[in-house]
Amino acid sequence: MEIRKHLDQLKAIVKFNLKIETRYPISYMAGFLNMFFWLFSFSILVLMFSRGTGEEKIIGNIIMWGFVAYLVFQGLLGEVGFGLIRLQRRGTLEQILLTPISPWILPLGLAGFTIIIHMLFVVFAIFLFCILMKVPIIIKNPLGGFLAGVLFFMMAYGLALLYAGWALKAKRSGWALINAIQIITMLFCGVFYSFRTAPQAVLTISRIIPLSYAIDLLRTTIVGIEPELISTATILGIEIQGRLLEWILVTALSTLLLALGYLYLTRSIEDAKRKGYLATY
Amino acid sequence: MKVSLQAIYSIFRARFRIYTRYSGWLILSFAYPIFMTLMPIFLAISVGGSIQTASEAFSVYAGTREFVFYILVGSTIWSISVNILWDFGMWLYEEMEAGTLEQLFLTPASVAELLLGAVMYTLVVSLITSFIGLLIASTLFGYLHYLLSIEFIIAIGIIVLGFVPLMGMAVFFGAIVLKIKEPWAFFNFFTAFLVFIAGVFYPITILPPLARHIAIIFPATIQICDSRAVLLHIDYIFDPAIDILILISYAIFWPIFGGIMFRRVESELKLKGSIGAH
Numbered sequence: 001m002e003i004r005k006h007l008d009q010l011k012a013i014v015k016f017n018l019k020i021e022t023r024y025p026i027s028y029m030a031g032f033l034n035m036f037f038w039l040f041s042f043s044i045l046v047l048m049f050s051r052g053t054g055e056e057k058i059i060g061n062i063i064m065w066g067f068v069a070y071l072v073f074q075g076l077l078g079e080v081g082f083g084l085i086r087l088q089r090r091g092t093l094e095q096i097l098l099t100p101i102s103p104w105i106l107p108l109g110l111a112g113f114t115i116i117i118h119m120l121f122v123v124f125a126i127f128l129f130c131i132l133m134k135v136p137i138i139i140k141n142p143l144g145g146f147l148a149g150v151l152f153f154m155m156a157y158g159l160a161l162l163y164a165g166w167a168l169k170a171k172r173s174g175w176a177l178i179n180a181i182q183i184i185t186m187l188f189c190g191v192f193y194s195f196r197t198a199p200q201a202v203l204t205i206s207r208i209i210p211l212s213y214a215i216d217l218l219r220t221t222i223v224g225i226e227p228e229l230i231s232t233a234t235i236l237g238i239e240i241q242g243r244l245l246e247w248i249l250v251t252a253l254s255t256l257l258l259a260l261g262y263l264y265l266t267r268s269i270e271d272a273k274r275k276g277y278l279a280t281y
Numbered sequence: 282m283k284v285s286l287q288a289i290y291s292i293f294r295a296r297f298r299i300y301t302r303y304s305g306w307l308i309l310s311f312a313y314p315i316f317m318t319l320m321p322i323f324l325a326i327s328v329g330g331s332i333q334t335a336s337e338a339f340s341v342y343a344g345t346r347e348f349v350f351y352i353l354v355g356s357t358i359w360s361i362s363v364n365i366l367w368d369f370g371m372w373l374y375e376e377m378e379a380g381t382l383e384q385l386f387l388t389p390a391s392v393a394e395l396l397l398g399a400v401m402y403t404l405v406v407s408l409i410t411s412f413i414g415l416l417i418a419s420t421l422f423g424y425l426h427y428l429l430s431i432e433f434i435i436a437i438g439i440i441v442l443g444f445v446p447l448m449g450m451a452v453f454f455g456a457i458v459l460k461i462k463e464p465w466a467f468f469n470f471f472t473a474f475l476v477f478i479a480g481v482f483y484p485i486t487i488l489p490p491l492a493r494h495i496a497i498i499f500p501a502t503i504q505i506c507d508s509r510a511v512l513l514h515i516d517y518i519f520d521p522a523i524d525i526l527i528l529i530s531y532a533i534f535w536p537i538f539g540g541i542m543f544r545r546v547e548s549e550l551k552l553k554g555s556i557g558a559h
Contacts, residue, residue: 030466037473044483045321049329049338059327176305183309183316192320193327202323 009101013109014116017079021117032124039067039125042192043132058223060135062194065219067129068122070191072115073156073211074182079114080107081163082178088168094279103266107164111157140224148218154254155214161261165268168278189215195228203229210253217250288390292398293405296372300406310410315418317356321482322349343484344515350424353415354512355481355505358440361411362447362479362501363472368403369396369451370458370468377462392547393540396455400448427512436508442528443504449535450500456539456546479505485518500531 021028050056084107087093096106129135139145163181167174185191188205189212195203206212207229216229220243230242230249272278300306322332325348329335332349339348376382385395419425427433458464476482478495479502485493496502497518507524510517518524 024463024466027463027466030470034469034473037470037477041473041477041482042321042324044487045324046328048342048483048487049325049335051328051330051334051338056328063324063327176303176309179309180305180312183312187316187319187323193323197327197330198323199326 006102006105009105010109010112013106014112017110017113018116021113028120031121035121035125036128039128040132043128046133057136057138058225059194059197060129060133061138061223062190062219062228063192064126064129064133064135064137065222066189066191066193066215067125069152069215069218070185070189071121071125072118072153073159073185075114075118075121076111076153076156076160077163077178077181079117080110080157080160081167082174083107083110084164085167085171085174088171088278088280091279097269097273097278103269104262107157107161107265111160115153138223141221145218145222148214148221148250151250151254152214152218154258155210155250158254158257158259158261159211161265162257165261165265168265168268168272184209185211188212190228191215210257213246213250213253217246285391285394288394289398289401292390292395293402296399296402297406300402307410310406311414311417313360314353314357314411314414315421317360317481318349318353318418321352342487345513347424347513349422350419350427351509351513352482353418353422353424354436354509355479357411357415357418358501358505358508359476359479359481360414361407361440362443362504363475364407364411365400365403365444365447366451366454366471367468368407369399370454370464372399373455373458374464377459386547386551392543396452396543400451403451404444404448430512432511436511439507439511439525439528440504442525442532443500446500446528446531446535449532449537449539452536452539452543456543459543459546459550475499475501478502481505484516486516497527500528500535503528 046056046060084093087096097103126137130137159181163174163178167177170177188202188209190198190206195206195212195216198206213229216227220227227242227246230246232242233240233245269278322335325335325339326332329338336346336348339351340346343351345351373382376385386392416425416428419428454464457467461467478488478492479485479499480488480496485496485502485506488496503518503524506518507521509515510521519527
C-alpha cells in the first residue's frame with residue numbers, strides 16, 4: 001500500500017514535469033540542434049585526425065558511450081541538482097516540501113523525468129555518431145552494460161543530490177559550481193577521449209574522480225574490452241582481475257555516494273526549514 | 282556630457298560589483314578558453330594516436346603544425362564573442378525575471394546610456410578575463426613567445442575592431458530577448474552554431490562552399506581567421522585589406538541596425554505595456 005502511494009507520487013512528479021516540458025517544443029529543437037553542431041564540429045576533427053588503422057571503431061565507440069554517459073550526468077545535475085534551486089528561486093520549493101510526501105520522492109521524480117527526456121537526446125547522439133563520424137555501434141555485453149549503467153546512474157544521482165544540498169545554501173554561487181563540475185567532468189572523465197591515450201597528468205586527476213571509474217566500467221563493458229583505468233592487481237597476495245576490481249570499486253563508490261547524497265540533501269533541507277531560507281533566494 | 286558619462290559609469294560599476302561578489306565566476310572565466318582548447322586536443326590525441334601524428338595531420342588542412350595554439354586562439358576569441366553577444370541580452374533577461382526592467386527603463390538615464398554601460402562592462406570583463414586565460418594557457422602549453430611579438434599587437438587590433446559589430450549584434454540580440462522573453466534555447470543553439478561555422482577548431486576552408494559563405498557573415502569568423510593568420514603566418518580569409526574592409530563595413534552596419542531594432546522593439550513593448558513582463 002505504502003509502495004503504491006510512493007509510486008503514484010513519483011508518477012505525478014514525472015508527469016507534471018513532462019507536461020511542462022512538452023509546452024516548449026522549440027526549446028527541444030534548439031537542444032537537438034545544439035548537440036548536432038557540437039558533434040558536427042567534433043566529427044570534422046575526427047575525420048581530420050583519423051589514421052585509418054581500424055582502431056577508430058573501438059575509439060569511436062569509447063567516445064560515443066562516454067558522451068552518452070556525460071549527457072545523462074549533466075541532465076541529472078541540471079534537473080535534480082539545479083532543479084531544486086530553480087524551485088527555490090521561483091518560491092515553490094517550500095510549498096512542495098511541506099506537502100505530505102517523503103523527502104526522497106521529489107528528487108527521484110525529477111531524475112525519472114530527466115532519464116525519460118534524455119533518452120531522446122541519447123538516441124539522437126548515437127545516431128549522429130553513427131552518421132557523422134561513421135562509428136558502427138558495438139554492444140558486446142548488453143546485460144553487463146545495463147548493470148554498469150545502473151551503477152553509473154546511482155553515482156551520478158548521488159552526486160546530483162550532493163550538489164543540490166550544497167546549492168540550497170550557496171544559492172547564486174551554485175551557478176559557477178555547476179559549470180565547474182561540467183568542465184571537470186568533460187576534461188578528466190574521458191568524455192571525448194579514451195583513457196588509454198590520455199596524458200599521464202590527466203590520468204592522475206581522472207583516477208581521483210569516482211565518476212571516471214563509472215564511465216570506464218560502462219563503456220568498456222559495453223564495447224567488451226579491458227578496463228582502461230584499472231589493471232590487474234595483487235591485493236593481500238590475491239591476484240584480482242582489473243575488470244572485477246573495477247566492478248567492486250564502482251559498486252562500493254556508487255552505493256556510498258548515493259547514501260551520502262541522500263543524507264546530505266535531507267540535512268540541508270532540514271537546516272533550511274529550521275533557518276527559514278527554503279523559500280528565499 | 283558629464284551626466285551621461287556618470288550614468289554609463291554607474292551601470293558599469295553596478296554590474297561589475299555584482300560580478301566581483303562571485304569569485305567562482307571569475308575563476309571560470311579564466312578557465313573556459315583552456316577547457317575549450319583541451320577538449321578537442323584530447324579528442325585529437327585519442328583519434329590521432331599521439332600529439333605528433335595529430336599535429337602532422339592537422340598541418341595538411343591548416344598549414345601549421347601548431348594545432349594547440351591554433352585552437353587556443355580560436356576558442357579564446359569565440360568565448361569573448363559569445364560573452365559580448367549574449368551578456369547584454371542576459372542582463373535584460375535577469376532584470377526582466379526579477380521584475381526590475383521596467384523601473385530601469387523609467388530612470389532618467391537614456392536607453393543609449395544603459396546600453397553603453399552594460400556593453401562596456403561586458404567588453405572590459407570579457408577582454409580582461411579572456412586575455413588572462415590566454416596568458417595562462419600559453420604559459421602552460423609553451424606558446425608565450427607568440428604573445429610577446431609584434432604580431433600579437435596586430436592580432437589584438439583585429440580582435441578589437443571586431444568588437445564594434447559584435448556590440449551592435451549584442452544590442453540586436455537584446456531586442457530579441459525583450460521580444461521572445463525566453464532566450465535560452467536560441468542562446469544554446471547559436472553558441473554551438475558559432476563553434477561550427479566560425480572555425481573555432483579547424484580552418485573554414487574545410488567547410489562546404491555554402492557554409493563558408495555563411496561563416497563570413499559573422500565578425501567572429503574574420504576575427505578568428507585573421508588573428509591566426511597574423512600570429513601563425515597562414516592564409517587570411519581573402520586578403521588582409523579586404524578582410525579589414527569587411528570588418529569595418531560590419532562595424533558601421535551592426536551598431537546602426539542593432540540600435541534601430543532595439544528602439545523599435547522597446548517602443549512596441551512599451552505601447553503594449555509588456556516590457557517588464559516575463
